[in-house]
Amino acid sequence: MASSSDEKFVASDYWHPRYWATWVIIGLLRCIALLPFQAQLQLGKLMGKSLPYTSKYRQRIVDINLRRCFPELSESERNAIKIRSNKNIGISLLEMSMCWWWSEKRLKPLVEIRGKEHIDKAFESGRGVILLTGHFTSLEIGARLLALFMPVQVMYRKQKNPLFDHFLYSKRSSYFVDAISRKNTRRLIKGIKNKIPTWYAPDQNFQDEKNVFAPFFGVETATITGSSRLAQASDAVMLPFYPERKSDGSGYILWIEPPLTDFPSDNDIADATKINASIEKFVRQHPGHYMWIHQRFKTRPAGEAGFY
Secondary structure, rough: OOOOOOOOHHHHHHHHHHHHHHHHHHHHHHHHEEEHHHHHHHHHHHHHOOOHOOHHHHHHHHHHHHHHHHHOOOHHHHHHHHHHHHHHHHHHHHHHHHHHHHHHHHHHHHEEEEEEHHHHHHOOOOOOOEEEOOOOHHHHHHHHHOOOOOOOEEEEEOOOOOHHHHHHHHHHHOOOOOOOOOHHHHHHHHHHOOOOEEEHHHHHHOOOOEEEEEEEOOOEEEEEEEHHHHHHOOOOEEEEEEEOOOOOOOOEEEEEOOOOOOOOOOOHHHHHHHHHHHHHHHHOOOHHHHHOOOOOOOOOOOOOOOOO
């Protein structure tokens, strides 16, 4: 099994009792992969309905985020978004089984791609492509479906569970050209320069990286400046990329939009504002598809009280 790091993890470790629960989950996902697409959607929605009872801490974070981002909505309207988001999170958990075990023949009829010409145009001009996206509930399946049409490399964040980390990395490596640690920028840039479209989601609170404060839903939000440096170092265009789970349950649309203009610039705050505005645009269109469970606003400007 492939490894996402240099850490030794021998085969005998897989069967340690502390990993039995992980094996049960992997086994259940393998069985779920045998189900038809519609059955998986319905089962995922049922799982999502249980989240208020199994993750009360995360539900509190969702409530805080929605109040900050949609102050103009009533509490019942924000609750409706939370319910849709929970259902979509449930679906996303089961979509991992599709990513890992479904064949191209089963996956391809479910997807349509719109805006691929923007990638082609960038390559024709001799530039690489960074696919700017956010932490939407369809992020895993979206990247997997995109890989049906073109080689793709993705940024990878090490998982806390070593067995799950190895399993996830191994599966991703089977359908992506590369799964790269977000800290290995040299390797990431090399792939971009080799014209491998690169999946990139900077919309989390990365406290260990250089940040500036830029608006996201009108809230001053710590936003990494690495996006600008990555685009500059690789001479790549930044194309907004958003995978949409169709509301009628018939499949997915992969949206690729024209590149961000005047990006990167010599102004980190202006660049961060463009990044956040691009992600916010799609979140506003489909608020129930976003992962509101993350502490996106954890880092606050000096002197401002925390949200969480």
